[in-house]
Amino acid sequence: MRESEYIQNTPISHRKDYGQFFTPQLVSRFMAQWVLRDEPETVLDPAFGLGVFYDEMMKLKPNNQSQFIGYEIDKNIFSYLHDLNKQTNLNLYNSDYLKAEPSKYDAIICNPPYGRFQKFLNRHDVLPIIEKQIGKKLIGYSNISSIFLVKALNELKENGNLAFIMPFEFFNTGYGKEIKKSLLDNYLLKQIIIFSNEKEIFPDATTTVCVLLCKKDRIKESIKITQIESGDNLVQISDISEYYQKIIDYSDLPFSKKWTPILMSLFSDKVMPKDFVRLSVYGSFTRGIATGANEFFALSKGKIIKLGLDDKSICKCLTKSSQIRRPVFTEEDFTNLYDLEKPVHCLNITFSESKETQEYIKQGEAFGYHERYLTRTRNPWYKIESRKPAPILFGVFNRGRLKVIRNLTNAINFTCFHCFYPNSFGEPLINKLFVYFLSDIGQEIIKSNKRSYGDSLDKFEPGDLNESLCPNQSQFGLISEKEAERVIEIAKNDEKEAVDRSNALIERIVNAQQVTAAIMDKHFSDQEESMGRMGSS
Numbered sequence: 001m002r003e004s005e006y007i008q009n010t011p012i013s014h015r016k017d018y019g020q021f022f023t024p025q026l027v028s029r030f031m032a033q034w035v036l037r038d039e040p041e042t043v044l045d046p047a048f049g050l051g052v053f054y055d056e057m058m059k060l061k062p063n064n065q066s067q068f069i070g071y072e073i074d075k076n077i078f079s080y081l082h083d084l085n086k087q088t089n090l091n092l093y094n095s096d097y098l099k100a101e102p103s104k105y106d107a108i109i110c111n112p113p114y115g116r117f118q119k120f121l122n123r124h125d126v127l128p129i130i131e132k133q134i135g136k137k138l139i140g141y142s143n144i145s146s147i148f149l150v151k152a153l154n155e156l157k158e159n160g161n162l163a164f165i166m167p168f169e170f171f172n173t174g175y176g177k178e179i180k181k182s183l184l185d186n187y188l189l190k191q192i193i194i195f196s197n198e199k200e201i202f203p204d205a206t207t208t209v210c211v212l213l214c215k216k217d218r219i220k221e222s223i224k225i226t227q228i229e230s231g232d233n234l235v236q237i238s239d240i241s242e243y244y245q246k247i248i249d250y251s252d253l254p255f256s257k258k259w260t261p262i263l264m265s266l267f268s269d270k271v272m273p274k275d276f277v278r279l280s281v282y283g284s285f286t287r288g289i290a291t292g293a294n295e296f297f298a299l300s301k302g303k304i305i306k307l308g309l310d311d312k313s314i315c316k317c318l319t320k321s322s323q324i325r326r327p328v329f330t331e332e333d334f335t336n337l338y339d340l341e342k343p344v345h346c347l348n349i350t351f352s353e354s355k356e357t358q359e360y361i362k363q364g365e366a367f368g369y370h371e372r373y374l375t376r377t378r379n380p381w382y383k384i385e386s387r388k389p390a391p392i393l394f395g396v397f398n399r400g401r402l403k404v405i406r407n408l409t410n411a412i413n414f415t416c417f418h419c420f421y422p423n424s425f426g427e428p429l430i431n432k433l434f435v436y437f438l439s440d441i442g443q444e445i446i447k448s449n450k451r452s453y454g455d456s457l458d459k460f461e462p463g464d465l466n467e468s469l470c471p472n473q474s475q476f477g478l479i480s481e482k483e484a485e486r487v488i489e490i491a492k493n494d495e496k497e498a499v500d501r502s503n504a505l506i507e508r509i510v511n512a513q514q515v516t517a518a519i520m521d522k523h524f525s526d527q528e529e530s531m532g533r534m535g536s537s
Contacts, residue, residue: 023052023111023165024201026234027211030193031109031163032056034213034240038161040066040106046097046148048072051084053109065089069105071097098126098147102133104157111165112148143167146175153182153214160216168194168208171259172464181255188214191224191241194263201231213240222247227267258467261448273510276445276469282426282433285394285462288415289385291346292374294319296364297384298343298414308356309347316411317346321395321403327438327491327498328406329393344411348384387412390419391430392437394465398458402446404437406488418462425473431484432476438491439502441510445469475509 023031032053035043045053048070057064068090072078078094085092093100130151149164156162170176183189193211195201202209224244228234237243246266253259279285291297298319299309316334318324323337323344337344349357361382364370370381389410395403396418405417413419422430436442446468447458483505491498 021111021114021202022049024231025052025056026231027165027201028052028056029060030234030237030240031165031211031213032060034163035107035109035161036061036064036066037241038106038159039064040160042066042105043068043107043109044103044105044152044155045070046108046110046152047112048081048092049077049111051081053111054084054090066107067091069093071095071100073097096126098151099129102151102155104155106157106160108152108156108160108162108164110148110152110163112145114143114145114167143170143173143175146170146179149179149212150182153188156214156216158216158218162188162212162214162216164212164214165209166212168210168260171210171263177255180253180259183212183214184250184253184255186216187218187220187250188216189223190215190221191226191244192263193226193228193240195228196267197230201228201234220250222249223253225263225266258448264448273441273445273469273471273513275472275475275513277472278466279433279468279470280466281472282429282470283420283422285418285420285465287396287462288413288417288419289317289346289387290374290415291384292372293364293369294414296367296369297346297382299345299347300341300343301338301345302341303343304345307360309360310354310356312351313347313349313354313357314345315348316344316389316409317348318393318411318413318417319343319346320414321397321416324393324403324405326493327404327495328408328488329411330408330492334409334411346384346412346414347382349382387419388421390417390421392420392434393417394420394437394460396459398460402437402443402458402460404434406431406434406491418460418465420465429473429476431481431488432479433470435479435484435487435502435505436470438487438499439506440499441503441506442470471506471509475513478509478512479505 036057043057043066045068048054049072051070054068054070057066057068066089068087070090070092072081072092072094073096075094078092081092084090126147130147133151133154145166149166152162152164170179189212191213193213195209224241225246225248226240226244248262248266253262298317299307299314304314318329320343323342324333326333334344347357347360353361364382369375375381389407389412391407393405393407393413394417395405396416420433422433426433437446446460446465448468483501487498487501487505490501
């Protein structure tokens with residue numbers, strides 16, 4: 001009732017500013033069951049919202065003697081909780097939990113706000129407070145949900161239970177390492193619940209989520225892994241702690257590794273090819289050029305002519321992901337975009353400014369472009385990074401197939417693409433690397449390092465791509481350069497056929513590997529059999 005009324009009357013922009021999405025009733029039920037299992041005297045909800053957890057706990061145990069404490073920073077959402085004012089077992093505070101004095105609780109349950117911590121205005125005030133409370137520096141914690149979890153874990157009493165919804169991406173990020181280390185070192189983590197069809201269960205979520213179930217009992221035991229496939233699964237669950245498909249030892253979840261590929265492999269029949277190496281062996285991905293004012297730096301044909309800018313003041317540049325529609329980008333493609341008045345050049349002053357260039361810079365300053373966050377850190381403000389054209393480009397955000405581009409032009413690019421720059425090992429393999437990236441096998445392996453943002457939207461950081469696995473040099477030797485060049489030629493006009501050919505070439509590598517493994521297994525088996533006969537003679 002409260003949720004439908006609140007959503008109807010509250011702009012999406014407001015909910016986004018506060019990082020709000022609401023917990024489905026069936027999810028809140030099993031989370032409530034977990035935290036109530038040991039008859040807690042005190043239960044904390046650090047991000048109370050519309051009170052779904054409190055409501056569910058009262059349904060489960062109407063006469064329980066627990067005292068509930070809730071924090072909610074949003075005054076607007078707090079105004080919808082008037083029907084709870086008379087509840088004697090509930091203390092509600094319209095304030096920021098992150099600024100609250102530390103306390104201890106028998107149970108904690110939370111669906112924290114989501115969003116980059118850097119966007120929250122009071123972050124500089126909050127960090128020192130929490131760091132003092134927990135005795136640890138919180139450097140690099142880029143999602144506010146992680147700050148909530150760190151503070152909550154510190155306030156959980158011995159033998160207390162905690163249930164937390166978290167963005168799935170935290171398993172793979174740098175800021176997640178210290179949290180994972182704490183969960184493992186203190187034997188807190190008991191169960192991870194992941195959702196294979198989350199849009200059915202979390203229709204409003206803007207990121208892929210999971211649920212962590214923890215208990216502060218200092219007992220080392222295998223971690224249960226639960227995969228929820230649909231809402232029907234949730235209806236059938238009477239005790240979430242007894243509903244799981246896999247278990248995994250602490251030693252198989254090192255905090256320094258990305259957990260997503262480890263967890264996903266538990267539910268996949270596909271085996272990661274052996275002897276593959278990290279992509280960083282062949283070079284590295286780096287982000288595209290961040291200008292801080294794309295509307296000023298990106299230039300179309302008409303704008304260049306109108307401003308009278310010369311070739312010394314501009315360079316070819318891909319400024320939007322949508323400018324490339326096929327896996328291979330040629331000079332002809334670039335010319336077509338240029339003639340269509342697409343902004344495929346950028347301001348790039350490498351010599352002294354001409355009169356026309358100086359005039360354009362003054363126009364930019366009149367609009368305040370020189371005072372933006374990035375531009376004001378540069379000297380001069382209109383000087384962009386020096387970059388060479390990258391032979392392979394990779395889309396930052398992807399839905400479905402990953403957007404990989406073989407760039408045959410001398411165009412640089414903005415942050416809409418990550419750029420792959422090969423080293424001396426990767427240079428002669430650049431076409432074969434592209435074939436691998438284009439193949440279904442390559443894409444599936446690369447996706448194991450993705451960061452999911454909900455609604456099938458995947459994001460990759462350069463570091464995620466650099467850690468991806470790919471064939472070693474000997475394995476790439478099974479593909480001829482002529483075959484790789486043929487794929488590129490086909491991809492200019494027919495992406496589907498190019499993908500099919502790429503699949504065949506990469507399957508050749510995988511199949512050869514399997515044959516080699518079978519031969520080696522037989523060799524060792526024959527040796528063991530021979531040794532057995534010698535021992536019995």
